[in-house]
Amino acid sequence: MSNRPFEEHNIIGDKRSFVFHDLSRESEECAIDEIVEAEAIQLFGPDEPSEARNRGYKAHGACSSGAQEAGAA
Numbered sequence: 017m018s019n020r021p022f023e024e025h026n027i028i029g030d031k032r033s034f035v036f037h038d039l040s041r042e043s044e045e046c047a048i049d050e051i052v053e054a055e056a057i058q059l060f061g062p063d064e065p066s067e068a069r070n071r072g073y074k075a076h077g078a079c080s081s082g083a084q085e086a087g088a089a
């Protein structure tokens with residue numbers, strides 16, 4: 017990907033909405049670049065959905081593991 021400051025992270029939070037994204041399942045709806053431009057990125061350590069939830073973030077529907085069952089290819 018392009019100039020992202022979080023190459024080693026998959027779990028990316030949006031500080032404005034308290035929603036987190038899983039970049040391994042990133043979709044267009046995630047608009048990650050827009051979060052970067054707004055400088056609203058939150059990284060987590062460990063880089064896991066459970067840690068994001070512990071911090072009060074909610075999974076983004078389009079890229080959460082739950083979306084897998086909801087179906088796509």
Ligand SMILES: [Zn+2]
Pocket residue numbers: 036037038042043045046076077078079080
């Ligand atoms: Zn997302």
